[in-house]
Amino acid sequence: MMSLSVTFNIVLSNVASAPSNWLGPVSPSYESYLANCASNLDPICGRDIYFAVFYGNTTVIEDCCDELVSDVGKVCHDDMTKFVLTKTKFKSSDVQIVERSQKIWNDCVVSLGLMVKTGVSREIPEALARTYTLQQTTMVQELLERGMMHDAGAVGPRDGG
Structure with a gap:
């Protein structure tokens, strides 16, 4: 193949x-x-x-x-x-x-665990957002900077609080 x-x-x-x-x-x-x-x-x-x-x-x-x-x-x-x-x-x-x-x-x-860029923001479920690793968070930030996804305010790891 x-x-x-x-x-x-x-x-x-x-x-x-x-x-x-x-x-x-x-x-x-x-x-x-x-x-x-x-x-x-x-x-x-x-x-x-x-x-x-x-x-x-x-x-x-x-x-x-x-x-x-x-x-x-x-x-x-x-x-x-x-x-x-x-x-x-x-x-x-x-x-x-x-x-x-x-x-x-x-x-x-x-x-x-990312949001699809469709013109309408989709929030990542809170449970999923809490499971983000540092690497995933970095990747999300890069995708945001490149305009490949929307920031719905639910990006990144949670501090447990």
Whole structure:
């Protein structure tokens, strides 16, 4: 099985055989950007996320969710999905793929105890907020700074009081 990084490198190398309705060749800088996005995933996680998004036949485990959210990020995840959708193989199921991609992202964010950025803030349940570790709190702060989630005022460990 291929990793997401290898898969994207193969997709990127096949630009010359793209259909006439395809948006055209990818600029070297965008190609590099997409390859960099994909390289942030462990090969096994990349494979699992790829098959979960494009075929719906794999479950993404929490460790892979952590890599997706922390290392790849929402913008890269969406951009990689959009790029692969330009291939004719997936054109007929693009709506389902986009829905699966968003569901996988949202499920990963929720499984990590974060809030999904949807335009409407969702508070993290108090019991979950109390279980945050320092590492999770740091990750939440980074996601807030990057604009990948909303601050609903329930972020961070509680002092027990």
